[in-house]
Amino acid sequence: MSNPRIGAHGRAKPLVRRLLSAVVAVCAMAFLISSPATAVALPKPKPFVSFLDLECFRTDPYQPPATQLQLRHLNPVLATLPPETVTLGTREQLCVPVAKNGQHPPPDVAEFIKYVDLACYRIQGASPNRGLVLSQLNPLLQDVPRHDALLGAAQQLCVPVAKNDVIPPPEVLTLVSHIDLKCHAITPNFAMNRGLGLEQLNPVLVGQIPRHSVQVTNARQLCVPVQKAGDQIPPEALDIVRWVDLEKFDIGTQTLRPVTLTLRHLNPVLARLPVERATLSAATQLGVPVAKNGQIPPG
Template identity: 60%
Template sequence: MSNLDLECFKTTSYQPPATTLVLRHLNPVLGNLPTVQVTLGQREQLCVPVAKNNVIPPPNVLDYIRFVDLSCYRVTGPSINQNLGLRHLNPVLQNVPGISVTLNVPQHLCVPVAKNGVVPAPDILRVISHIDLLCYAHQPNPSMNLPLTLTQLNPVLVNQIPTGTVQVTAARQLCVPVQKARDEIPPDVLDVVRWIDLEKFDVTSPAISPVPLTLKHLNPVLGNLPPEELRIAGAAQLAVPVSKNGIVPPG
């Protein structure tokens, strides 16, 4: 998942039906933390897959990555006060220094969705439908201060949002993999999703024409929630893959 980069767009506001979830940390570095109970708040972002500086993921990886769309909802929870060293995994950012942060409170839960009824093939869906990320605020918030050119990878947005350059600024949140109670993740899928750690950086981005979309939840636990209508406008953040405390995903 070192090629998984997500551009996170602000969305029109929406409050989903009252939904309380119990979340368990999946990544080994945070595996000893207690479960977290959250209630879905306002939807604030839609994060969609992009390529950086025209470095396109290999075809067998791209087949999966281009369908990773995550809808992010505001949540609250206790501070975990966890110190972590983060290092970039994506090849384009190999020369960007790592950062040391202290995680405090969870702020968003990002969950998998399909856009405009475009659902991937079953073998891809069985993986991406279990990508749930809990995003923690942290201190400090150092700036990357780097321009990157982002190209849309998802088939729904390829012709809707032009390639553009963003300025990547402050490191804002670390999004870590969690499992929702009652979500049964196949062992081979668990071996993939437990390593998805994404650091969200603020970006300054060009304005785009609002894009109307319809979202449908892909994770089985949220499958009964109604479809969501929204529009996305300018990008607010870029989420990029990182390792925690030197623990690198296998393979």
């Protein structure tokens, strides 16, 4: 006569196995759903930089708490320049991503570019007096001739911020939170003399600032990538950030309605600084991507 306990135990084993299999399947599905494989991949340096156009608006002046920063150059052309220490001065501008003449970035890079908002603060820095040859990277400006530029004194530090607490997705934040640009005066002031139509790309300003025409005139600054002491840039982000060189041109445009925003610092080194209020008034400059001395970003 069979032992009922053994029989019950034997029948229970397949049921337990089925339950365990179901739990494993659910866990595996949850892992796949949350897997990094579903995250947006970082773009290649060349397409990201080539479509990074920033329109710079004058803001009401704001002086952040006393902050000293040590900066070192990231781009290979300027990597031999020594680090320097600067003090963060008055905020002067907010530079925001735009599309030119209806030419939008490719979708895979647009997801990153639309969150590149840089607040620019006055600094006083060294004058490298380094001669450079600048060439345009954006496809729309390929007919603009190469031109010489002498790198003069550092005038601004532009750092990443979020507007109205709209924080980029984590994979986007990995890149944009480390884009710090030191803007140097350049001479001669090459004249582009070209009309362009600009439209906003960042979600906060789409609908607030209408598409408008600008007249691009003279180059005033070259903004080059730097790293702040204490900022641990992930290698995959560093491979992109080191190629972000923007030549800032003066622009003339129609009067635009002022827009008031809150700005929150994204870079870890400046995360302790308070949230700022900024009112954008006139659009004064346009930053367009360039290559220095023929060194084109990879990819």
